[in-house]
Amino acid sequence: KAGVTQTPRYLIKTRGQQVTLSCSPISGHRSVSWYQQTPGQGLQFLFEYFSETQRNKGNFPGRFSGRQFSNSRSEMNVSTLELGDSALYLCASSLSGTAAYEQYFGPGTRLTVT
Amino acid sequence: GESVGLHLPTLSVQEGDNSIINCAYSNSASDYFIWYKQESGKGPQFIIDIRSNMDKRQGQRVTVLLNKTVKHLSLQIAATQPGDSAVYFCAEGGEKGQNFVFGPGTRLSVLP
Numbered sequence: 001k002a003g004v005t006q007t008p009r010y011l012i013k014t015r016g017q018q019v020t021l022s023c024s025p026i027s028g029h030r031s032v033s034w035y036q037q038t039p040g041q042g043l044q045f046l047f048e049y050f051s052e053t054q055r056n057k058g059n060f061p062g063r064f065s066g067r068q069f070s071n072s073r074s075e076m077n078v079s080t081l082e083l084g085d086s087a088l089y090l091c092a093s094s095l096s097g098t099a100a101y102e103q104y105f106g107p108g109t110r111l112t113v114t
Numbered sequence: 115g116e117s118v119g120l121h122l123p124t125l126s127v128q129e130g131d132n133s134i135i136n137c138a139y140s141n142s143a144s145d146y147f148i149w150y151k152q153e154s155g156k157g158p159q160f161i162i163d164i165r166s167n168m169d170k171r172q173g174q175r176v177t178v179l180l181n182k183t184v185k186h187l188s189l190q191i192a193a194t195q196p197g198d199s200a201v202y203f204c205a206e207g208g209e210k211g212q213n214f215v216f217g218p219g220t221r222l223s224v225l226p
Contacts, residue, residue, distance in 0.1 A: 004157070039122070042203065043158070043216035090157050105157025 002027065004093050004106035012112045018079040021109045025072050025093030031055075032074040033103065034066060037088040049074050050096075078111075086113045122201060124221040133191040137204035137217045142185060144206035144215075149178055149189045152219070153200045161189070161202075165209065191222075199224045 005024045013019050025032050033056075034046040045058040049068035068074045072093075078085055089109045094102040127133045139147065145166045150158035164171045164178045164187075171178050177190040187204050201221050207214035 042218045043205075045214060092157070103160070105159070107156050 004091060004104055006089075006091055006106040006109050008109060009107065010110045010112075012114060013081050014114055015081055015083060017081050018077065019081060019111060021076045021078075021089055021091075021111070023074045023076070023091035023093075023106060025074070025091075026104055029093035029095055029104075030072055031094045031096060032068055032072065033092045033094075034074070034076050035090040035092065036060070037090055037108070038086075043090070046076070081113045083113050085111065087111060122219050122221045124223055126223045126225055127194050128225050129194060129196060131194055133189075133194045133198070133222055135189045135191075135202050135220045135222065137187040137189075137220075139185050139187055139204065139206040139217070140215065141206060142182070145209040146207055147178070147180060147187055148205045148214075149176075149187075150203055150205065150216075151198075151200045152203070158203070194222075194224050196224050196226070198222060 004026055007022045011019060023032055031048060031050045033048040035043050036046055037043045046060055046064055047054055047058060047066050048056040049066060052068045052070060063079045066074060066076045089111055090105050092103040092105045125135060148163045149161045151161050152158045162171060162173045162176050162178050164180050166182060169180050175192045179188045189202060191198055199222055201219045203219035204217040205214050
């Protein structure tokens with residue numbers, strides 16, 4: 001079974017631009033969660049989507065948004081990029097999303113904002 | 115691969131020795147704890163979990179100890195191997211995985 005895939009793997013953007021990241025979950029998984037990982041803050045939860053609906057949300061500004069499609073693929077968008085948005089963005093998929101141990105993480109997208 | 119954390123605390127151990135990685139968690143109400151392993155260029159991988167009604171749980175070559183009195187969690191890896199080199203971090207949250215908070219991580223370096 002193929003794992004969670006994320007595209008692109010690396011991205012360089014300029015401050016003020018916007019960016020869209022993509023995540024394809026494991027086949028059959030309906031929950032997709034997004035995380036931001038930085039050296040200073042560690043791994044922080046952004047939001048979770050289940051059956052095309054945002055079910056949980058972390059404490060991030062409205063510049064961070066996401067959506068999920070009917071095939072469970074998910075996209076995350078960051079508008080008006082700031083230098084502090086440079087991070088590794090991880091997505092994780094699970095069947096139901098209710099148990100953290102069920103989550104399978106993708107390799108991440110490394111975003112660099114200059 | 116990507117560097118997970120450039121300034122993480124590092125634990126260096128000789129191949130074959132046992133490793134102990136520690137984690138102090140913050141919320142005394144947390145019911146559920148997980149240890150993750152993250153290798154360079156990869157996402158976190160579940161290693162072992164423990165619920166708050168337990169103080170010890172063993173897996174294959176790994177043991178997690180939970181001390182709720184001092185809010186401390188540890189991961190013991192027996193007979194550490196080069197493939198164990200990675201960043202390890204703990205996560206705490208509700209029993210059903212809600213409101214999870216992740217620790218900063220410790221880099222384990224296995225010396226030949």
